[in-house]
Every structure is written in structure tokens, then in C-alpha cells.
Amino acid sequence: MKAILAHDLGTTGNKATLFDTQTGRMIASAYQPYDTAYPQSNWAEQNADDWQRALFECTRRLLDTSGLAAGEIAAVSFSGHMQGVLPVDRYGTPLRTAIIWADQRATEQAAQIANRCGKSQVYRRTGCQVSASYTAAKLMWIRDRQPDLYRRTFKVLQAKDYAAYLLTGVWATDYSDASGTQLFDLAARCWATDLIEALELDPDLFPHAYPSTQVIGRVTPQAAGQTGLLAGTPVVIGGGDGACATVGAGAVQPGDAYNYIGSSAWIAVATDQPLIDDQERTFTFCHLDPELYFSVGTTQAAGGSYGWLERLLRKGAEADYQTLDAQAAQTPPGANGLLFLPHLLGERSPYWNPLARGAFVGLAMPHERGALARAVLEGVAFNMRLTLDALRENGVKIDRMRLIGGGAQSALWRQILADVYGLPILLPALTVEATALGAALAGGVGIGIYPDLRAIRQIIPAEQAERPNAVYQTRYQTLYTLYQETYRALEPIMAQLAALQADTDIF
Numbered sequence: 420m421k422a423i424l425a426h427d428l429g430t431t432g433n434k435a436t437l438f439d440t441q442t443g444r445m446i447a448s449a450y451q452p453y454d455t456a457y458p459q460s461n462w463a464e465q466n467a468d469d470w471q472r473a474l475f476e477c478t479r480r481l482l483d484t485s486g487l488a489a490g491e492i493a494a495v496s497f498s499g500h501m502q503g504v505l506p507v508d509r510y511g512t513p514l515r516t517a518i519i520w521a522d523q524r525a526t527e528q529a530a531q532i533a534n535r536c537g538k539s540q541v542y543r544r545t546g547c548q549v550s551a552s553y554t555a556a557k558l559m560w561i562r563d564r565q566p567d568l569y570r571r572t573f574k575v576l577q578a579k580d581y582a583a584y585l586l587t588g589v590w591a592t593d594y595s596d597a598s599g600t601q602l603f604d605l606a607a608r609c610w611a612t613d614l615i616e617a618l619e620l621d622p623d624l625f626p627h628a629y630p631s632t633q634v635i636g637r638v639t640p641q642a643a644g645q646t647g648l649l650a651g652t653p654v655v656i657g658g659g660d661g662a663c664a665t666v667g668a669g670a671v672q673p674g675d676a677y678n679y680i681g682s683s684a685w686i687a688v689a690t691d692q693p694l695i696d697d698q699e700r701t702f703t704f705c706h707l708d709p710e711l712y713f714s715v716g717t718t719q720a721a722g723g724s725y726g727w728l729e730r731l732l733r734k735g736a737e738a739d740y741q742t743l744d745a746q747a748a749q750t751p752p753g754a755n756g757l758l759f760l761p762h763l764l765g766e767r768s769p770y771w772n773p774l775a776r777g778a779f780v781g782l783a784m785p786h787e788r789g790a791l792a793r794a795v796l797e798g799v800a801f802n803m804r805l806t807l808d809a810l811r812e813n814g815v816k817i818d819r820m821r822l823i824g825g826g827a828q829s830a831l832w833r834q835i836l837a838d839v840y841g842l843p844i845l846l847p848a849l850t851v852e853a854t855a856l857g858a859a860l861a862g863g864v865g866i867g868i869y870p871d872l873r874a875i876r877q878i879i880p881a882e883q884a885e886r887p888n889a890v891y892q893t894r895y896q897t898l899y900t901l902y903q904e905t906y907r908a909l910e911p912i913m914a915q916l917a918a919l920q921a922d923t924d925i926f
Contacts, residue, residue: 420493422446422485423868424648425859426477428470428499428578429660430455430519430682435477436855437485440493440868443860443878445852447485449477455519460920461765461773463521467505467513467581474582478646489649495586495638496862497657498664498854499579501599501704504557506572511584514568518557519578521683521719523765523773525556528563532556532601536617538699544611546693546703546712547601551773554600558620575624579657586646587636587654590626594705595662597628605693605703605712631658631707632865632872655865657858658707665689665706665713666860667853668821669881671873673711676810676817678836679853680826684721684799685768686806687713688815700769700809707861708872714815716768716806721799722826724761724777728795732788740829746789747796748831752838752891753898754790757781758905759798762913769805772910774917780905796832797895800839801902807840821845821881823853833884838891839899845881853879 422437432452439446453469456462482489505517518524532541533549542548550556554575562569576584577596584590597603597610602618602625604611615622629635635656643650657663661679665687668677676688688694693703694714701716720727729743762775779794810817820842826832827850837844849856856879863869 421491422487422493423859423862424478424481424492424495425657425855425862426474426495426497426579426582427660427663427855427858428473428497428582430500430521433470433473433477434855435481436852436859437481437487438856438859440863443856445849446487447481448852449480449484451477456516459524461523463519463764464516465519466516470578470581471585474585475645478648482647489647492648492652493868494653494655494862494866495648496655496858496865497579497582498660498858499577499582499596501577501596501659501661502553503577504554504561505576505578505581506561506568507574507576507581508571509573514571515565517578520552521764522557523551525551525560526773528556528559531559532618536614541601541614542699543695544605544614545601545603546598546605548699548702548771549601550767550771552767555602555618559618562620572624574626576626577659579659580626583635583654583656586638586642588639589636591635591656592626592628593631593633593656593658594628594709595631595658595707598705599659603628605705608705608709629656630709631656631662631861634865653866655862657861659704660854661685661687661704661715662707662713663857663861664823664854665857666872666875667849667855667857668823669847669875669879670713670821671708671875674816677821677823678803679824680721680799680822680832681824682721682723683717683719684803684824684826685715685717686803686810687715688810688817689713694813694815696809696813698769698809699771701806707857714810716809718761718768718799718802719766720761720763720777722824724763724795724799727763728791732791743788743792744829744831747792750789750793752894754794754797755786756783757786757790757794758898758902759794760906760909761795761798761802769809770906774914775910776913776916778909796835797839797898798902800835801899804839804899817842819843819845821847822884823847823850825851830885834888837885837887839895841887841892843883843887844885846884847881848879
């Protein structure tokens with residue numbers, strides 16, 4: 420058995436990667452994009468048929484191009500975006516498009532959760548503050564707005580759970596994805612049945628939750644015919660993308676911290692107990708290690724904000740982030756007096772405000788592409804600094820920051836983060852593939868190849884990259900204060916704009 424196959428069902432597509440079982444080296448990868456629909460403001464949906472096509476196509480392509488035979492695949496494991504809702508019938512047929520993590524439509528249902536169950540009580544029980552971001556409110560929205568569909572729902576799945584079902588026919592999830600639903604008891608690591616029933620939801624809708632390293636089944640003959648895998652290949656459930664990224668970044672012991680920058684961004688720290696913030700700025704999920712947790716603060720639109728700007732400014736047919744980075748690098752820190760609020764999809768940490776909106780503040784005639792680009796990179800960094808400060812205020816000591824995700828490829832963004840955080844940046848050998856590597860490691864532990872998840876430290880060490888520039892660090896501290904004041908000043912205006920937008924008679 421030479422390789423573990425890890426599927427990472429991300430926001431923009433599925434990346435399938437083969438990792439060598441002995442060295443952890445990436446053997447080959449395949450990527451299949453799929454679309455996200457934004458039918459209304461704060462809505463975000465994906466078609467599960469696209470997930471299935473990506474799962475099958477990537478697997479076949481890897482087996483065709485890697486030189487490995489199907490019998491050399493030791494196991495299949497998964498990572499996937501969290502906090503969504505895919506309702507399926509008893510035959511596994513999706514009943515509607517999946518409502519994904521970025522969707523913030525269920526604000527009314529979130530208010531119902533707070534009223535019925537108590538905002539603080541829910542946070543302390545589940546680790547998640549009451550929000551439209553989580554599965555609970557989204558499922559309640561389906562129940563309230565699409566009752567016939569809700570009555571036909573047999574199970575509610577996350578992206579990677581659906582992929583695992585397609586290969587095995589088994590209904591399953593793991594502790595990490597379950598903890599992103601706001602319906603899971605963190606301490607007991609089981610479904611909070613009393614909470615589910617208090618919200619008038621059906622507890623039977625949720626699949627059994629297993630440790631992330633659990634072999635839940637084996638590839639069925641039907642799935643083997645569709646993918647080229649060998650029937651009987653073990654399938655490990657894996658984890659949510661946040662949990663897999665935590666392991667892939669090397670945060671496998673209490674106190675290990677990292678920053679992920681992809682479509683969204685987060686800072687997380689591994690802990691041996693759930694971290695409860697009195698202001699509820701951060702949230703806590705179950706780690707892939709069943710004895711650990713990781714506490715997180717998330718920015719909704721990080722790389723998503725930079726991608727949005729790149730599309731607006733694009734001159735050619737293809738995306739060109741290198742040119743945009745180069746233009747931003749020629750603009751001094753502070754973007755010539757320009758601030759950017761990256762709230763293009765509402766906001767989670769620390770504001771938990773689905774009505775938050777993005778803004779450029781300080782625009783003037785001299786500002787060019789480079790200033791806008793640098794302001795976006797800095798704005799995301801400022802928003803992530805809010806999470807870092809929240810963790811520090813709760814006694815977490817962080818003296819360095821591992822960095823993974825697509826944003827880690829930008830030397831300019833790495834330096835901005837080092838200067839805004841006041842921390843040296845550590846760069847693992849695999850940055851973009853770190854999430855898939857975490858899923859693969861869970862697979863390897865599940866079938867006995869690795870003794871535990873701490874093996875990641877030997878497989879993929881992290882090396883120091885950028886260090887803070889003392890002069891820039893001082894300047895960014897001033898701008899960080901202005902950033903916070905800007906949000907507070909604009910927050911009531913954001914709410915008024917949202918009210919106007921909701922009144923379709925105005926437009």
C-alpha cells in the first residue's frame with residue numbers, strides 16, 4: 420500500500436491528493452472546480468451534483484496519471500467545508516442545493532435559538548455563539564420556508580459526509596464537522612439531543628458522529644466502478660476543513676497556533692479544553708485528535724475579498740495575482756491613507772454581524788490599483804488581528820504564527836501579517852495542500868500507518884519565513900486602532916443599508 424487518497428471539498432472546488440504513506444510526500448493531485456451561487460445578498464449555495472462529479476472525476480484522473488494501481492491506495496479520507504446543510508432523502512438523493520458556510524440568511528432563526536435556549540447557554544454548551552452561520556439556523560430556515568422538503572429529509576449532511584456516503588453508502592459524520600452545527604455537545608462529544616428537540620428539529624436527521632480517524636466503511640462495488648478505486652478500500656471519515664487544516668498546519672499540541680487564508684480566513688489555537696470567551700468573539704470546534712479542541716476566529720471574506728478585487732480590476736482573461744501583489748508592494752504600508760473593511764459576506768469574528776458590509780474608507784483621486792490591493796490585504800490582516808487579540812486576552816500565549824492556505828503563497832501578504840500581528844511567520848513545506856494533508860494523516864492513523872496525529876511534525880516541518888518590521892509594526896498599530904473605530908462608526912449605517920435592500924419596493 421503506497422498512498423492515501425485525500426479529498427478536500429473546498430469552497431471553490433475539490434482537490435484530490437495522493438500522499439506517500441511512508442514519507443507524507445505529495446505524489447500527485449487533481450483539481451475540479453465548481454460554482455457557488457449567490458442568489459440573494461448573504462445567500463450562498465452549491466449543487467451537490469457538482470461535488471459528486473468532482474469526487475469521481477478527480478479520483479479517476481489521479482489513478483490515470485499517478486502511475487499507481489487502485490490496489491496501492493491504502494485508504495480514502497476527507498476534508499470539506501463546514502457549517503452547511505445538504506438535505507437528502509433515504510436513498511441519498513439531494514433534495515435541494517446545499518446551503519454552505521458563507522450563507523447568512525437565517526438571521527430570524529438565529530434569534531429564535533437565542534430566545535428559546537439562551538445565547539450564553541448555547542455558546543457554553545456547543546462552543547458556537549448563536550449565529551446564522553451555523554447548520555442549526557440554516558436547517559430551521561428550511562423547516563420554516565420549505566416545510567414539504569423538510570418533511571422529506573432523511574439526513575442532513577456536510578460536504579465531506581456526502582462524499583463519504585457516495586463511496587460507502589454509510590451515513591456518518593465526525594466530531595469536528597458535528598461541532599460546526601451548533602447542535603453538538605463539545606464536552607460529551609455527542610449530539611445535544613435536548614437542544615435539537617428544543618428547537619423543534621428531528622434528532623434522527625443527524626448521522627452518527629465518529630472520531631475523525633474512524634474507518635466508517637469500504638468502497639462499494641458501485642463506487643469502485645464510478646471512481647476506479649478497488650472495492651473494499653477502507654474509507655476514513657476525516658474532518659471538517661478547519662480541523663484538517665489545524666493538523667496539516669502542525670497545530671497538534673496545546674498552544675500551537677496557525678493562520679489559514681483561503682476564501683475565508685481564520686486564526687486557531689489547539690487547546691486541551693474548550694476556550695470560552697466572555698464576549699463570545701471566538702468559537703471552539705473539536706480537533707481531529709479526540710482529546711483536543713481548537714479555538715477559532717474567522718473572517719468571512721479574506722482571499723474572497725482579494726479575489727473580488729482582482730476580478731474587478733482584471734485586464735486579461737486569466738487571474739493575475741502576481742501583478743496585483745507587485746503593484747500593492749510598491750504602495751507604502753497604510754495604502755496611502757486607505758482602509759478596507761473586508762465584510763463582503765457579512766462577518767463572523769469578532770462582530771458576528773450578518774449585516775456587516777465591506778467598505779473602502781479614505782478613497783481619493785490619487786489612489787490607484789496598488790493602493791486598493793494593499794488596502795484589501797491589510798484590511799483582512801486587521802480583522803484577523805482582532806481574533807489574535809481575543810485569544811491573547813483569554814490567556815493564550817502565542818509567540819509565532821504558522822501560515823497555510825492559498826494566501827500563504829504571497830510574500831507581501833506574509834510580511835503584512837507579520838507586521839500587523841507582531842509575530843514571526845512560520846511556513847510549513849505544504850501550505851496549499853495542508854488541509855488535504857491533515858485529512859490524509861487522519862486516514863493514516865485510522866488504518867494504523869501512523870501512531871497518532873503528532874506524526875505531522877516529522878512529516879512536514881515548518882520553517883521561519885517573515886519577521887516583523889519594527890517601523891511598520893508601529894505604523895500598523897495606529898492603523899489598527901483606526902480600523903476598529905471605522906467599523907464602529909459604520910455599523911449603524913450598515914444596518915440601515917441592509918434594511919433598505921430588504922425593502923424591494925425601494926428599488
